[in-house]
Amino acid sequence: MDRRCRFCADEFDETFVDLGLSPLANSFVPRERADTTEPVYPLHARACRACGLVQLPQFEPAASIFDQYLYDSSYSESWLRHCESYAAAMIARAKLGATSEVIEIRQQ
Numbered sequence: 462m463d464r465r466c467r468f469c470a471d472e473f474d475e476t477f478v479d480l481g482l483s484p485l486a487n488s489f490v491p492r493e494r495a496d497t498t499e500p501v502y503p504l505h506a507r508a509c510r511a512c513g514l515v516q517l518p519q520f521e522p523a524a525s526i527f528d529q530y531l532y533d534s535s536y537s538e539s540w541l542r543h544c545e546s547y548a549a550a551m552i553a554r555a556k557l558g559a560t561s562e563v564i565e566i567r568q569q
């Protein structure tokens with residue numbers, strides 16, 4: 462298992478929190494697979510001492526996580542209110558205007 466930090470490439474091994482084994486979050490088990498054992502994965506978050514990034518050394522590819530994913534953020538009123546409030550706060554803090562560009566950086 463690769464224990465190189467995905468941000469700074471330093472080796473890391475410090476436990477941040479070990480929650481044992483867990484199924485994928487918000488995964489949907491269809492009726493035809495209801496009597497099978499749901500796969501579980503280690504949920505052992507570790508911290509990089511060099512840069513502070515907390516990360517899972519082992520993780521599933523996005524296609525596995527989102528293939529049968531139940532949660533849709535647009536259905537959660539409280540989440541939408543939080544996002545609106547957070548966006549307004551960040552716009553004010555960064556003094557963003559009509560010509561500003563905002564990007565989202567995600568790992569695929």
Ligand SMILES: [Zn+2]
Pocket residue numbers: 466467468469470471509510511512513514
């Ligand atoms: Zn790091």
